[in-house]
Amino acid sequence: MIQRIMEIPQGTKITLLAPLIKGKKGEHREVFQSIQQKGFVRARVDGELIDLTTIPKLARYKIHKIDVVVDRLIIKNDSKTRLYNSVEICLKIGEGVMFVSQEREKSGADLLFSERYACPACGSGYDELTPRMFSFNSPYGACPGCNGLGNSLDFDPELVVPDKQKSIKEGAIDAWKHWGALTQNHYDNQIKVFSKTFSVPLHKPFGALAKETTDALLFGTKDFEGVIPNLRRIYEKTATERILKRLSSYMSYRSCNTCNGARLRVESLSVKIDHKSIHEIMDLTIEEALEFFITLKLEGNQEIIARPILKEIQNRLRFMMDVGLHYITLGRSSDSLSGGEAQRTRLATQIGSGLVGVCYVLDEPTIGLHPRDSERLLRALKNLRDLGNTVILVEHDEHTIRHADYIIDLGPGAGERGGSIVTCGTLCEITDNPDSLTGQYLNQTVKIELPAKRRRINLRHALEIKGARANNLKDIAVKIPLKIFCCVTGVSGSGKSTLVNDILYRAIYKLLYDSHEVPGEHDTIVGVEHIDKIIEIDQSPIGRTPRSNPATYTKVFDMIRSLFAQTPEAKVRGYNAGRYSFNISGGRCEACTGQGIKKVEMHFLPDMYVLCEECKGKRYNKVTLEVTYKDKSISDVLDMRIEDAHQFFKNISKIERILRTLNDVGLGYIKLGQSSTTLSGGESQRIKLATELSRQETGRTLYILDEPTTGLHFADIQQLLKILHRLVDMGNTVLVIEHNLEVMKTADYIIDLGPEGGSRGGKVVEAGTPEKIAKNKLSYTGRFLRKVL
Structure with missing residues (x-):
């Protein structure tokens, strides 16, 4: 401050002032008395210098500004000591803020100095800048509205009104339907009041109403509570589990209103480097961030301080580029x-x-x-x-x-x-x-062969996604032919999962099953009437406890239990199918509750499972195991490999069909009762596929698989492809997101997205047969496909 003031031209008369009152009404007599007692003789009141020998009388109801004159001096080389002392007094009286008025300055503008981290104009202050201010995991940096999460659970208008083609009369407001008689009567009256007050036709489709009208209905006005405020009030007050569960189905995570998803407090977001806040930098992809920090120009002390930090940042970003993460944003969850x-x-x-x-x-x-x-x-x-x-x-x-x-x-x-x-x-x-x-x-002694003939493509009989623009998709239209094996490809981050999982699957699932899950942004999907079922088959476990196994998942165990209940010995003893369930009391071993193993909780270590000492892992009590079918107890059957069980039950058509399918998908080596927790992702996926194959198909099912070859050997991939093509031969459509060239080359139709990942992706590079993709010089997928076709 002293250095800046001494830069004022020599010989200039200056006045040092400390602010006391800023924009407050009143006479402020106590302020004048206080500064008189401290020995000050002048003040500036509303821009005018006055003498304090007598206390001035100010208009009580006018806004005033009062600054006390601490010193008046002429800028000279030998006045630095006096200036230092006066500035110190100024800052003490003005609580860290002071003004310097120059006699030569015709504009009347003062030099303002502050030792606080605050805006001198509005007074908004903040703490000293520290790294924790820029962390949403710290209370010093986290947005107070969402505690640093960036979003909050709230009622979603899309879920409250899922079908905008319906009118209010037809029940467009799903959240106000099917309540108890008293509550329903209240909601019906509310709708009538709203219709009368705002002159809204109840028979008009909700989507055709003016936005001002729908906003008033959903969010309320000063005269009308609104649907969402009403639901919020009930959600906060009710303690009934059933009501809470129902209301939760209309809620989703929405961007925080305070920080708009930035997760940090306003003070942290106000600090910028090269016109970018830390949130804006975190929104850059790895590739864009590296470019930003390489081209960042700093000068003087800033450049010296930042040099080692920038070197570390650039190195770490390069490492992420090296492992193929260039398309991911820095702040991605x-x-x-x-x-x-x-x-x-x-x-x-x-x-x-x-x-x-x-x-x-x-x-x-x-x-x-x-x-x-x-x-x-x-x-x-x-x-x-x-x-x-x-x-x-x-x-x-x-x-x-x-x-x-x-x-x-x-x-x-x-x-x-x-x-x-x-x-x-x-x-x-x-x-x-x-x-x-x-x-x-x-060495190509054994290989996955190209199909002798690819299926005919009929683009008029297809699903068409129009206006897909979620995440990085560039408002694209994509046609997915039906009754074929279709593959969606593209470099990592090109938008494949967004297109297939976030938009196509969620939108169709919502249409067919009235799901509350909101699909990614798009205009519409045409051709849904051609399918009656959509199934997503992933590699998630078929169950999360040792009770779940291939037999229970495929429902073949229900048939086996019924078969055991029909044996002469079971009939004599009065055993029904429930006797052979290890999920209910009766026939199971109670020591381990039918699991065959016991969980031992280990302090500070993961839980351990040990064999049940009572049943020795057989799951059933002794009297249940006395009943046999072909000299095998129910426990012996569960311990059979699928290929052996297939032969054992070959004369029972319903059981044989399911076991044959499991065997056909290459799972003959696993046991019928093998715990789901011991199965790999690929094995779980093939069990799900086998379950679908064993069902009576309508031929109008869309199967969606995301990276089904994960964890699979070449031989397993060959087996998987046989299953997928078999599903298509039954008249279904199989849509696969895949990078494996062996899968791509056997597809009937490929949709290649790109050309790059992240912001430079999201477009359809090419669509057609594998041969057509291979000919496209702009397609990275095509370059690799040429080697295997």
């Missing part, structure tokens, strides 16, 4: 990342650490990666190796296997038929070993 993306994020952290002599173990790091992006990942892994580390991968990707220094091939089969080392060594040693199934696929 971790729960929205796929397994592969999360794993690669952790990998980037390790690469950046620069450690040596570390053993890294990665499980399927190429999950969700396009062949182009897999090459980037491979370079990053080789860099880790070259630093002096050991990198161990569990992997099925052919390109990655071919670049490994050493390969360990396990087998020869799956489940109990596996567990042995078939061969190990270099790529040549693997491919030369005739016992290695992996080697046979690598």
Whole structure:
């Protein structure tokens, strides 16, 4: 402050003032008395200098501004000490704020100085800038409206009024329907009052009403409560679980009104670097952020201070680029990342650490990666190796296997038929070993063949998504032909999951099953009348407890229990099918409640499961196990491999059909009663597929699979493709999001999105047969497809 004041031209007369009153009504006599007692003789009142020998009389109801004159002096080289003392007094009286008035300054504008972190004009203050102010995980930085979450649970107008084609009379306001007689009567009266007050026709479709009208109905006015305020009031006051559950179905997470999803308080968002707040920087993709920090120009002390920080930021961003995460935004929520993306994020952290002599173990790091992006990942892994580390991968990707220094091939089969080392060594040693199934696929002795003939494409008999613009999609229109095997491809982050899962699946599921889940932004989907069922088959577990198993999931166990109940011994004893359920009391072992194992809670360690000492894992009590079918107890049947059970029940057509399907999908090696917690993602997915295959089909079902080859060996992929094509042969439509070239080449139709990921993706690069995609020079997918066609 002293330095700035001393820059005023020599000889200038200045006045140092401390502000006391700013824009307040009143006579303020006590203020004048106070400054008189402190020995000050002048003040500036409403812009005029006055003498304080007598206290001035101010208009009581006018707004006034009062500054006390602390010192008047002439700028000279030898006045610095006096100036220092006067400035110190000024800041003390003015609570950190002071003015300097210059006699030569004709405009009358004062120099304003403040030692506080505050706006001198409005007085809004903030704490000293610290790193915690920019963290939404800290109370010092988090938005007070949402506690740093960026969104809050609130009633969603889209769920409250799910069908805008209906009129209010027809029940467009779903949240005000089907209540008890008293409540329903109240809501009906409210609608009549609203209609009369605002002259709203009750028979007109809700979507055709003016926005002012629908906003008044949904959000209320000063004379009308509104639907959503009414629901909020009930939700906050009720303690009834049933009502809370129903109201929750009309709620979704919406962007916070205070921070608009930025998650930080206003003070933190007001700090900017090169005109960007920290939230705006976090909204950049990794690629855009790297460009921003490389081109950022700072000067003087700022450049010196920021130099080491910028170097670290740029290095870390480059590491994420190296592992193929260029399309992901810096602030993307971790729960929205796929397994592969999360794993690669952790990998980037390790690469950046620069450690040596570390053993890294990665499980399927190429999950969700396009062949182009897999090459980037491979370079990053080789860099880790070259630093002096050991990198161990569990992997099925052919390109990655071919670049490994050493390969360990396990087998020869799956489940109990596996567990042995078939061969190990270099790529040549693997491919030369005739016992290695992996080697046979690598040397092309065994391979997935191209289809002899692709199915005919009829674009007039198709689903058409119009105006898809969720996330990075560029308002595109996409046609998905029906009754074929269709594959959606594109580089990582090109918009595949957004198009298929967020828009297509959610929108059709909402239409067919009246779901409350809101689909991604789009205009409409044409052709839904051609399908009567939509099924998403993923690799999530078929159950989350040891009770769930392939037999229970496919419902074949219900038939087996009924069969045991029909045996002569069971009839004599009066046993029904419920006797053979391990979920209810009667026939099960009560020591383990039919689980066969017991959970032992371990303090500070994960829970452990141990074999039940009472039933020895058989799940049933002794008297239940005395009843047999073909000399096998119910426990013996659950312990059978599926292929053995298929032969055992070959004369029972209903049971045989389901077991045959499970066997056909390559699951003959697993046990009927094998706990779902021990099944891999690929095994769970094939059980779901087998369940669908065993049902009586209408031929109008749309199956959606997202990366179904995850965790699958070449032989498993071949088996999976047989199942998928079999579903299509039954007249259904199979839509797959996939990066695996073996799946792509067998598809009838491919929709390739891109050309890049993130903001540079979201367009249809090409759509057609694999051969057509391969000819497109702009398609990254086409470049790789040419090698396998």
